[in-house]
Amino acid sequence: MITAQAAGPFFRWDWVGRNLGAIWDRVVEHLTLTAIAIGIGLVIAMGLSLVALRWRRTYAPITWVTGILYTIPSLALFALLVPFTGLSTLTAEIGLVSYTLLILIRNIVAGIDGVSPEVREAAVGMGYTRRRLFFEIELPLAMPVIVAGIRIAAVTVIGLVTVTSIIGQGGLGFFILRGLNSFFWTQIIVGVALSVLLAVIIDLLLAGGERALTPWARRRGAG
């Protein structure tokens, strides 16, 4: 079986044709794992960023801890988690989320810090409460920087999802792992090409979303 496949043509379109359903399922799985990781990552990062913005002294420890999470090799992190959470989606998501935190927190804090003091003073001076100031002024103005962070995080996570194939998850990584085990190039190429394509598409979509959300940042007229 293995040798028969290895002896065939380098890229087998007939295999792709016969497995369209399975490929689509893996694409969906890949996107789901990514979306969950970015969603949960954003919620946690937003919470930690609020803490860091409110109590400035917590910013250094927060970036220190998330920085360590970011630097642990992904393979090692998943391996470390398996004894606790098994070969599960939970294990995959814990790992994926932990890689988004540093990027997201840095960009949220930098984005909010980047709001000019005059804008803040004018807002507070006109009667904004702290809460409304954050949601109606600071957050929208920080949006370009925050979205830039989300784009980096999304591309990173799409790449890392393939690694979760070693714990039985993986989305398109499933094909890469299977292909490597069986020297079946078609599967490897499909897995790699589609995950790269996903990363590019998601990045473009996010960039487009940002442009739509921040029309004011585009129009720069007379200074």
Place this chain on the structure above:
Amino acid sequence: MSDSPMIRLDAVTKVFPGTDHPAVDRLTLEVAEGEVVVLVGPSGCGKTTTLKMINRLIEPTSGTITVAGADVTAVPAPELRRSIGYVIQQIGLFPHRTIADNIATVPRLLGWERPRIEARIDELIDLADLDPAMRDRYPSELSGGQRQRVGVARALAADPPVLLMDEPFGAVDPIVRARLQDELLDLQARLRKTIVLVTHDVDEAIKLGDRVAILNVGGVLEQYAPPAEILRSPADAFVEGFLGSDRGIKRLSLIAVRDATLVEGPIVDAAATAAEAGAAMAQHGLDWFGIRRGGLVVGWAAGSDLDGGAAPADLEPRPFATALGPDDSLRDALDAVITSHSRVAPVFDGARYLGMLTIEEISREIVQ
């Protein structure tokens, strides 16, 4: 009502944490309703601190502040601030909101109904003399002067009785600044707000203030009086030094041309003879004369124009290069006089000739 001040600072002191000298020291100041009070003084004398204590962006260390008779600490700070207009030098327009949305800021915070907000935006765009086409533009697409107008419109949106302005025209060039100052005076004549304005520019203080408060470093009030009084009798050496050596000229800016004594000048009828024109010139010691035609002074001619034996009727009157209106100040008149070849400034009310001003008339106004 009009007896009790709109804003009252009573022995207000601010000592910032970590400093041992007060930024503002036992300042007592009353601002009447509908009055423009300008705080002026050298950098770091506590002008901004004083202003920000009124809307509680800075809390005083001691002393009390009342606005419209109520202690400012009686309501939560955000609520207080929605009832006080606030304009800062950098304006602080929200870059992510259109001009209309910027103007709508306080009405939205106050929870006005949508149609009422829309109507108010239109009103303010008109009031601030902005092009209605700017409604949907973003602040980055406006010039500095336009942004400044939007800043004032935004501060006036909820029709607050009190307006606080911190160096509102500090960031625009002198020509635009002069125009914005005129517009503010114009606006104030219609709206009668109670305005506290901070500046470090004495000329601006004199031009805009009904009363001027001169502060010294440490937030010490040196003199608080109408500009004319401050210029006529500075309270002390500090005030005198701060006003500068051209106090006399500054006083001229407070006197309107309409209040000065004008002279008729060498004006002759177009039908007059050359001899009559010569006599009029000799009487005023000038080498030119104005020509009146059909009751209107239409221009002037030089004495040398008559040399060839021409009569005034033969001459083509030359238009006056500079003409003053009754609302111009004597400072404008002085400028016109010293820059004109004829050394006089004719005054017109529309097409009607009122008379002319010379150096003598102008200096008589300060000396008396």
